[in-house]
Amino acid sequence: MDRRVQRTRDMLHQALISLMIEKGYEAVTVQDILDRANVGRSTFYTHYVGKQDLLISGLKNLSKHLLEHQRAALASKGSFRETGLGFSLALFEHVHSHRNVYNAIVGRQSGTVVMTELRAVLADLVRNDLKTLSPNERSSSDLPRNAVVHFVVGALISVITWWLDERSKLSPAEADAIFRRLTLPAILNQGRPL
Amino acid sequence: MDRRVQRTRDMLHQALISLMIEKGYEAVTVQDILDRANVGRSTFYTHYVGKQDLLISGLKNLSKHLLEHQRAALASKGSFRETGLGFSLALFEHVHSHRNVYNAIVGRQSGTVVMTELRAVLADLVRNDLKTLSPNERSSSDLPRNAVVHFVVGALISVITWWLDERSKLSPAEADAIFRRLTLPAILNQGRPL
Amino acid sequence: MDRRVQRTRDMLHQALISLMIEKGYEAVTVQDILDRANVGRSTFYTHYVGKQDLLISGLKNLSKHLLEHQRAALASKGSFRETGLGFSLALFEHVHSHRNVYNAIVGRQSGTVVMTELRAVLADLVRNDLKTLSPNERSSSDLPRNAVVHFVVGALISVITWWLDERSKLSPAEADAIFRRLTLPAILNQGRPL
Amino acid sequence: MDRRVQRTRDMLHQALISLMIEKGYEAVTVQDILDRANVGRSTFYTHYVGKQDLLISGLKNLSKHLLEHQRAALASKGSFRETGLGFSLALFEHVHSHRNVYNAIVGRQSGTVVMTELRAVLADLVRNDLKTLSPNERSSSDLPRNAVVHFVVGALISVITWWLDERSKLSPAEADAIFRRLTLPAILNQGRPL
DNA sequence: TCCTAAGCGAGACGGTACGTCTTGTCTTCCA
């Protein structure tokens, strides 16, 4: 591929991210992106279907990053309580070191598209994790698998949102601990009577 | 207030809801609403700041409805496990009998505004409920109150979303049970070591 | 007629005139008039068909005023050169003492309706006058009567417009003299070869 | 300039003219023009500030046309009585061959903007002509130059209006003759006592 | 090394939705 192509795409990504931090995804105009990236209108539409497409293609990086952490955690031995949802700490740390970006993605100014896409990425990770749980440990299989996946993703995003709103007074590890204390009991204690 | 005013507002609400069911909130145009409601453009903007305003003013009804159920549940005696989050069954039933509306509100075609507003309504209810928990029972106070509120609301919406996506094969009571099995342990078992 | 009716109409006329002076006829809104006159919308439309109607009904006064002067001039004896178009000096004086109103009527901010109506009023006067000319004096009757009427009215308005634009450095009598020097030769010297 | 630009502008001009003929300038909507010209709304406002702007830019053509005839007349030798206001016949002929357009411009359905602009165009031509008169012939310099210009333009438009109203029973040459018989004496005979 | 296809910026263009404004009609309410 032409060396220029990659350069154009990078500039577009950078432009979108910096603009999202400033105004939030919804408020960003294609024209804004073009101006910021010094890219022509037609060029933009050559590479991407639209604003969403540019965004989604950017989220792929996050996805890759978290998948690696998940693989590492799954490889190690230990109970699900210890190693389950093994990507979560990595995610909280990623969020922390890119606070401003995540504020734009997850915050008040966000948009449906961003959230939908983020949920999809996380749902994949969670589903992977839960697959390893069912056969080995006390199972949550008496609850519909998808319900649990939705629940975990919702909890994850809720905690991240809250954490960011609180201006991140807590460390990533502490935030992660809260997430796990809220989420794991539901997954692990299904046998206990309610 | 002029009798006509209420009539106009009602017709606008009806129009918005029916259009949301057909196309989803984001896709609905102000002009669509005007045509459906037989209302003039300026009249619309006399009553509402915009599409969002019309929507939000509509969600007030839901809020009132659920608040009543909550009051009833809080009045009755029983442990938090039984009576806590007492509005949840009512909500699942409301969702069930207005499936199509909720699909538009919560579904793939929804918009940020709708969700934000719905979350705010639910957050108020949850916060009310949790206030009654802390003093009486084994407390979740070692977790930040707001984190728990966000978590519960996220869980609630996640389960509803999943339930609607599954075409509601389960009854409202069953869906509510799932929600409670996933959420209550986290609230009640904070003392147990993870 | 109800005493209040006349009061309402007067207030509307006053409002229109003062607003015309401020912004010019075209820029004046019915709502502007209502606000200024403290009159309800429906009341306005009860009395007048619209903005134009209100204006035209106001011009009737001018018409009456000038007609009287014309009658006086026609009654006196003298050649057409002296007494013809006998209302012209009265008009220039009227213009002078209501400069601001005429600026609004005739000026840059005016509107078609105003001008059309003013022309009609003047055309009637001119036509009256020319009727007295034809039989008695050296005639312009070899020119189409209507052409001459249009011409005189056009000349009159042109001179008034110019005079007002010049901020009326000249007295009404001087302006009138200019008008007569420009217009009368054409009417009186038709026999002379061109 | 982009080839497309000229094409767009042409189509807009054509649309405006044909619509003016049908409904008169004032009654023409921007949307009417867009529909007729197959041009997008934003494109229109890219090229013109509004309806007026489009109109005025169209009157530039008339101006150019008449200026050429004036130059030709000025070049020829002869008294002012013969060659003065040398563009007038050309104007009457232009009016005649574009009767429907001029009816829209000058007629009952016209608007202030149209007339104001037309007056300005004609005033320039007249002023040019009168400049050649003063030094060479018996002067009208004892009358304010601007008054005379206004007067001539007023007379010209008056005669044209009358002529068009009469459905042009007269030839352009005859109409021009009437105009000259009405206007020239005033310009040339200033020395004669009134 | 050339030269040719591609990548690109610039921006014109047709559309569509927006929120504002004004008009003339129609309804309510109050004095």
Added chain:
DNA sequence: TGGAAGACAAGACGTACCGTCTCGCTTAGGA
């Protein structure tokens, strides 16, 4: 009970984006 207040439908306005397109200029990468 008649007029003031003002709600209303209609629809034009000028602005803002969108996604498609045409145009030349530049520049890589194969001949």
